[in-house]
Amino acid sequence: MIGRMLVKEVTKVGASHPRLNSGRCIDARQAKEKCGRCQKVCPKGAIVAPQNGRVDWDLCVGCELCTAVCPAEAFSLTADTRAAAQKLLGDGRPSHVVACRQTQAGADMKVWCLGSLRWELLARLALEGRLELIHGDCESCERRGSLACFEATRDRLRDFLGEERYDRLVSIGKREAGEGREVTRREMFGGFFSGMRGKREEEEKQQAEQLSSEIEGVRLSIMRRMDRMEEGEAAYGYVVPGFTEKCWACGICERICPNRAIEMEKRGEEWTVACYPILCTGCGTCGLICPEKAIDGVKPIRLEPGVRRAVIHVNADVCTECGAAVKPGEGHTLCIRCRAKARNKKR
């Protein structure tokens, strides 16, 4: 009963909302195809024009579904969730219980809906030892609209961990009040008040400025965790841009990627594309922007612990003047810049 009261109290006071970094928004980086995922998922219609940073935060209920569905991680977690997650990740306990606020079951962390959380956060918690996800009566829940979000998250989580590890580390189920571990007062408020204390707004702003996205921090921590895994562990499932043979390393995707997950690299006399799966969110902005239509969406790959990048050889000629990549099959020996320079000289 006390657990229930405390949960209510926290939801009432927890007026914090996600933050939007509109520079990461897919629609701010390209205009070929509208994304709009956050607008579709927001239960309050609060997101007006994410590409311009226009959100009516007064309408926001803090559900965080926008943070879960944005493929470019333009929305960052609320201060409450961030504090709660940080506390769980650092507590050294071998198992964690995350539940939706609609259940009365005890949990280490409660969220608006299980669909509110990004798969990366759940993956990181699962890698601590074991993760139990508790839900209520989803079919009759007023929040069932976000069920699809949770299903997508669950599928991505399973794909990342691989079947065997997923079955071992993750369980999803229903639990009634009084079952399981009750949340103590200290646990419930510990992270909350430490998050509130002092200049919360200012702290929040600072944190957001430090990382390009906090999920990036979670991913890096997953990578460090993976490095400690024993050899022979099954590979992890990531996604990377699906480069095809049409790519000649022009570098436009490298510049547009909000995650710095793509790097054009010259190796000897050959151009290659290096992708960093740990940074790639699978947002697909690269594919939308590519003038050669050389990126066929995103494709899943499996990555052994300790492997940082996937290198793809591309079909490019090399500028005889400066070594830059040149589109093959057009009879040029110089890159665009060197051709322009040569023309200017002649004049």
Ligand SMILES: [Zn+2]
């Ligand atoms: Zn050149």
